[in-house]
Amino acid sequence: MNLSTSFVGLNFQSPVMIASGPASHDVNQITLAQQQHVGAVVLKTVCSDKYEHMRYWPRPRYKLLDWDKQIGGRSKYFTLYSYEQGYSGTLEDYWKFIAECKRHSTVPVFGSIFADVAGDWKMLAANVEASGADAVELDISSPHKPGSLDFETTFTAAIAAVVKAVKIPVIVKLAASADVVQQSLVAQECGASAVTLCNRIRGFDVDIETQRPILHGNFAGVGGPWAKYYTFRHVAEAAQSVAVPISATGGAMTGSDIIKYILLGATTVQVLSVVMVNGWDSIAAMHKEIAEYMQRKKILSLDEIRGRALKAMAHPDEIVRWSGEPKSGPRNVWK
Numbered sequence: 001m002n003l004s005t006s007f008v009g010l011n012f013q014s015p016v017m018i019a020s021g022p023a024s025h026d027v028n029q030i031t032l033a034q035q036q037h038v039g040a041v042v043l044k045t046v047c048s049d050k051y052e053h054m055r056y057w058p059r060p061r062y063k064l065l066d067w068d069k070q071i072g073g074r075s076k077y078f079t080l081y082s083y084e085q086g087y088s089g090t091l092e093d094y095w096k097f098i099a100e101c102k103r104h105s106t107v108p109v110f111g112s113i114f115a116d117v118a119g120d121w122k123m124l125a126a127n128v129e130a131s132g133a134d135a136v137e138l139d140i141s142s143p144h145k146p147g148s149l150d151f152e153t154t155f156t157a158a159i160a161a162v163v164k165a166v167k168i169p170v171i172v173k174l175a176a177s178a179d180v181v182q183q184s185l186v187a188q189e190c191g192a193s194a195v196t197l198c199n200r201i202r203g204f205d206v207d208i209e210t211q212r213p214i215l216h217g218n219f220a221g222v223g224g225p226w227a228k229y230y231t232f233r234h235v236a237e238a239a240q241s242v243a244v245p246i247s248a249t250g251g252a253m254t255g256s257d258i259i260k261y262i263l264l265g266a267t268t269v270q271v272l273s274v275v276m277v278n279g280w281d282s283i284a285a286m287h288k289e290i291a292e293y294m295q296r297k298k299i300l301s302l303d304e305i306r307g308r309a310l311k312a313m314a315h316p317d318e319i320v321r322w323s324g325e326p327k328s329g330p331r332n333v334w335k
């Protein structure tokens with residue numbers, strides 16, 4: 001079955017990509033991803049020297065919450081709670097890392113960068129390009145990014161500067177918020193080739209016995225299978241407003257989740273938690289499920305179904321509402 005698709009002008013053998021994070025932090029992982037026939041890999045985000053402290057992580061940096069709610073020996077429901085910021089090496093290490101990944105991989109490799117001032121974004125993006133990456137993703141949406149940076153003042157200028165500085169496609173990764181559509185439109189106006197929707201949510205948890213925040217003691221990134229329902233909404237809204245392609249990310253655990261994202265308008269889907277929690281062969285299981293679906297539905301290419309569910313969405317004014325009895329009288333009386 002042909003799962004191939006085209007994204008930002010690149011040919012992908014699958015819509016499933018490995019999202020930036022701990023599963024794309026060394027060259028061996030790129031080889032493992034390639035063995036799973038993924039569409040592409042987004043490398044762990046590197047931050048500018050100003051944020052050098054973000055290259056050092058607290059340990060432990062992850063906690064799996066609600067892990068005990070297992071079904072069939074594999075966790076189908078969990079919250080992955082984590083605090084992990086930038087790539088753990090220097091900038092020089094990162095440029096070499098990209099070059100090595102390209103040497104060992106036939107799948108497209110995206111660099112991922114984080115900075116504050118436009119000049120640093122430009123410098124990072126230019127080096128990602130010079131190191132041989134096929135595209136660059138701008139991680140403007142980390143749940144742990146320093147507090148004072150906001151979309152209007154910092155990131156709009158950064159996107160425009162990067163787009164001007166490089167020839168490779170520029171993808172902007174946005175946070176889940178009420179502004180996703182607006183920010184996607186701005187990213188598009190600034191010349192971005194695509195948007196990635198959405199980064200993990202900034203969350204928090206407390207231990208009632210110690211009465212202290214868990215793990216490293218501060219806010220954390222949270223996500224898990226449940227997160228997809230938020231991102232389904234954001235992808236569906238953005239897909240109806242922007243022309244650039246969408247790479248969806250958030251809570252995809254199965255082939256059905258990938259298909260749902262495509263039905264809602266995404267071109268590719270980035271996954272990470274499923275690999276961290278259930279292993280690399282989760283990707284093979286996803287591919288099998290997608291292929292079986294395509295066969296059952298007689299679909300030759302995933303392009304055929306992209307956005308199809310959006311066309312079937314009901315307008316709020318046209319939602320069929322129940323209008324039977326009781327029309328009046330007390331509503332909370334059990335008859």
Ligand SMILES: Cc1cc2nc3c(=O)[nH]c(=O)nc-3n(C[C@H](O)[C@H](O)[C@H](O)COP(=O)(O)O)c2cc1C
Nearest residue numbers: 019020021045082084139223249250251271272273
């Ligand atoms: C431990 C961890 C580290 C992550 N690090 C990064 C990162 O460096 N840059 C980035 O853009 N996203 C990062 N992410 C977000 C993922 O790339 C991905 O978008 C997100 O986890 C949603 O996908 P998932 O639900 O399949 O995990 C990280 C996520 C986790 C769980």
